[in-house]
Amino acid sequence: MSGFDGGNPYGANYSTGGGFMAGGEDSPSTKKSGSNSLRPVTIRQILNAQQPAAEGDFTIDGVQLGQLTFVGVVRNVSSFPTNVSYSVEDGTGSIDVRQWLDGNADETGKTDGITQNRYIRVLGTIKAFQNKVSISAGHIRPITDFDEVMFHKLEAINTHLQLLNGAGASTGAPRAATGGAEQKFSHIEDPLQRKVMESIASLADAHEGSGVPIVTVARRIAGYKEQDVRTAVENLVTEGYLFTAEDDEHVLPS
Structure with a gap:
């Protein structure tokens, strides 16, 4: 699909590592820790994530989170000497995303193409401070093909359903009420x-x-x-x- 890096929607240096999607090495019925996997999520899922123990790992669907990824639109950009803060929303909610720079100036091109009202893909981890959840981003890049946005939404739904109902839930059928x-x-x-x-x-x-x-x-x-x-x-x-x-x-x- 055009707009993906080498056919990988997460970027050339990232992979799900046999995470939650069908065909991976670990099935949702047996894998209870996602700390070594990249989890596709929506912002609403991030905002609703649980932290069972103070300073402990966050969980979604009862699975520990390590790296996560989501797509959204940049609504606001605030630049500082050591970092850039973005307000990002995806239709399910909005969240602050902070990306740290390597020096007083962004000499590595981390912020290239990341502008207001632009769709981006974020990879990072959840952080909490004074009861407010935010994202510490390890990688952000602009999205050039809107198909990637739709792909991500379907992948996040599929992962959520598999974890709730087992691998057979990839059909997307809703659970019985x-x-x-x-x-x-x-x-x-x-x-x-x-x-x-x-x-x-x-x-x-x-x-x-x-x-x-x-x-x-x-x-x-x-x-x-x-x-x-x-x-x-x-x-x-x-x-x-x-x-x-x-x-x-x-x-x-x-």
Whole structure:
């Protein structure tokens, strides 16, 4: 695929190391530590990562994180003598990314092509300071082919599903909804909003990267017009139950 370095979407010097994708040496059913693997993720997954012990490794889907990679759009750039800080968002959330320079000036070309409103790929590790999560980047490069963005979203979803359900989950089929969904949203008084939340929650895992299409939700809820469902979604976004993902037509639970 054009835009990838030598056919490797992570760059010439990086690989997943037999990580989580089907065909790797380690299967998700047996591998519980990803410290030696490169994990494709969304920013929302990073923000929701767990740190079971202070100063310990972060985990996503119960798997320890080492190096991770994600793609997103640079929304702000702040330059300092020893580092550059980027605000990056991918439709699921935004996060600060810091890249350290080798000297007072960037003589190695680390920041070449990394500009505002440009898609980039980031490789790095999670850092936490005063309860705020950020990324310490070991490598950043601009993306020249938008297909790489879509590839990454699919890879992040596939990895997430494999780790949750085992290697057979690579089909992308959503998990069966677990019991208690009705009780989880029973505090929402409006019956349509409650149905919308239940439907989106049941589809969220299969649409981790891009978000659940509103039109899909409308088709699943019988007895209501699509506009009524859209109004319910807008109200749920306003109230903080949902947030827009890839665009205004796709949403995910907060």
